[in-house]
Amino acid sequence: MSDPQTIGTALEVVRPALTGLVSDLFGLALADWVHEVKLRRLDLFQRHTKKLFAQRDAAERPQISPEALEQVIAAVSEAQSDDLIELWASLLATAASPERGGAVRPIFISTLRQFDPIDALVFRGLAQFKNDPQNRESIIVVATVFDVSQDAAEVSAEQLYKLGLLTNSPSVGLSPGVAPLGRELARALGLL
Secondary structure, rough: OOHHHHHHHHHHHHHHHHHHHHHHHHHHHHHHEEEEEEEEHHHHHHHHHHHHHHEEEEEEEEOHHHHHHHHHHHHHHOOOOOHHHHHHHHHHHHOOOOOOHHHHHOOHHHOOOOOOOHHHHHHHHHOOOOOOOOOOOOHHHHHHHHHOOHHHHHHHHHHHHHHHOOOOHHHHHHOOOHHHHHHHHHHHOOOO
């Protein structure tokens, strides 16, 4: 029989090597999964972009700087929903559009990077909703259409307000209208 103290000492010697090996194997598996997810997102982005380029008769090269294009691609690889990926594809298609190429401002890229998936839905809904700011109906309609809670839609609208896209916070009791920056972004995204 082996001495328990000897076994314990042996385990203490081997543990760091085993821990490192397990960690490396888990890390590699996780890295492969993350890489695969990013590739799927970029593939979806490419398919959306190609479709939009064809619809808008867009040029092969968007009228944005290479640095801005790198930011868009990085944002797409981090996007947490298909809705966000669609918005990024639409923004790039606008940048490549002969009529609208100059309509993509750097602030649009930094603003979209701050969107959560629900923000994409709520922004799309509010941008397309013709509303009276004296009632709260637009938030209720957007929540219903996109099957999210009214609270979730209001939290998202608050975030959009902080980004300068809405005219007022939903917390003041009025339905938020779309601010000039929000309308310009909505146009660049093909929502208006």
